[in-house]
Amino acid sequence: MAKNNFQKGEIVIYKTPKNEVEVEVRFEKETVWLRQDEIARLYGKERSVITKHINNIFRDKEVDKKSNVQKLHIAGSDKPVAFYSLDVILAVGYRTNSARAIHFRKWATNVLKRYLLKGYAINKKRLLQTRSRLKELQSAIDFLQKKSKYQLLTGQEKEILDLLANYSKTLSLLEQYDKGRIKLVKKSKAEFVLEYEEAKRIIKEIKKDLISKKEASDLFGQDNEGRLAGIIKNIYQTFKGKELYPSLEEKAAHLLYFIVKDHPFIDGNKRIASFLFVYFLDKNNFLYKENRERKINDNALTALTLLIAVSEPKDKDILIKIITNLIS
Structure with missing residues (x-):
């Protein structure tokens, strides 16, 4: 895990313990966001497998689709790209349970906790x-x-x-x-x-x-x-x-x-x-x-x-x- 003093909307770098995978994680609206291809790389699975899991998660209403997907324009793409919240990422992780998934869940929880504590301190001051x-x-x-x-x-x-x-x-x-x-x-x-x-x-x-x-x-x-x-x-x-x-x-x-x-x-x-x-x-x-x-x-x-x-x-x-x- 790289940056510790993150700000709202910034990109935080996530790395696996042995640095096999490095993913840029966007932190915004009190959660983290990844694209489908980034989730696939994170868990070491084919993108088609991740797509299947996401569709099943929304179908089973395990996670609300409307509030956990946002489409953004990014460099190199001529149309908006879908980003998925931490709830979706973790739900996919549980369906592809592995050492990588466990490590990411611990990392994400730690990052989120630190953000909320920092946010609380700011709001308390306000x-x-x-x-x-x-x-x-x-x-x-x-x-x-x-x-x-x-x-x-x-x-x-x-x-x-x-x-x-x-x-x-x-x-x-x-x-x-x-x-x-x-x-x-x-x-x-x-x-x-x-x-x-x-x-x-x-x-x-x-x-x-x-x-x-x-x-x-x-x-x-x-x-x-x-x-x-x-x-x-x-x-x-x-x-x-x-x-x-x-x-x-x-x-x-x-x-x-x-x-x-x-x-x-x-x-x-x-x-x-x-x-x-x-x-x-x-x-x-x-x-x-x-x-x-x-x-x-x-x-x-x-x-x-x-x-x-x-x-x-x-x-x-x-x-x-x-x-x-x-x-x-």
């Missing part, structure tokens, strides 16, 4: 990942449901439901699990670096525009003890040479969260947080979906900033997860 994501989703749902009853969020119910719907959609748990390709949130690299002086310039422009519309006072955007500089420094902080928030998503989420919660300005914290969040995403070409629709529209962003504002410190992790999932 199941644990799915449970983790479902738990995360449930935490988000519980958090949003609880906060939607907060007085400050009255009138924002639809936006909160939209946030939840978009968040659930980004996880795509069931579809990903069914297809066996659960993925973590994609970690994107932020090319644009937000500088403190640039942030101050943006805030100055916003303030000028809002004051002209009589939507802000002179207190809007006044830096409270240099806290904004600390927040910007915080999203780029490192520990032992590694960034604490290495992805674009994490930086954007923490920028929004810290400005809302740490109140770096005397007035206008939520509006400035929203503006800088959008500005940061836009400068990194990360604000829009492929169809040019905003990942988070203005109403949803308003709801999100209010959720952050009324949240408890213990809610920080779930809020960061919600934001990163929404923009990823």
Whole structure:
């Protein structure tokens, strides 16, 4: 027997103890597959004998024909060739009982057992990942449901439901699990670096525009003890040479969260947080979906900033997860 670390769909080499026979065994759909001529070579019998045995096996309904025969195109053949499953191969082996048949049965059982154990380990890992994501989703749902009853969020119910719907959609748990390709949130690299002086310039422009519309006072955007500089420094902080928030998503989420919660300005914290969040995403070409629709529209962003504002410190992790999932 050759390869031990086989994968689904690969070819495993079977050899008899004294290497009289070597057969390429296809492993797929949790069983092994051989052609008639390969079964004949495996058991050292004429192909006509194998054909007779197979016909008798199907006639006697010892093995279901439909689920144990598949036709595939192979190189050198102008029409599909029939492949027979392990059930058929073993049934033929019992009808031509020999040392070769006994050896093959032991080998096939060992290979199949190893494949199933490996498959179970993979599926167990997927199941644990799915449970983790479902738990995360449930935490988000519980958090949003609880906060939607907060007085400050009255009138924002639809936006909160939209946030939840978009968040659930980004996880795509069931579809990903069914297809066996659960993925973590994609970690994107932020090319644009937000500088403190640039942030101050943006805030100055916003303030000028809002004051002209009589939507802000002179207190809007006044830096409270240099806290904004600390927040910007915080999203780029490192520990032992590694960034604490290495992805674009994490930086954007923490920028929004810290400005809302740490109140770096005397007035206008939520509006400035929203503006800088959008500005940061836009400068990194990360604000829009492929169809040019905003990942988070203005109403949803308003709801999100209010959720952050009324949240408890213990809610920080779930809020960061919600934001990163929404923009990823």
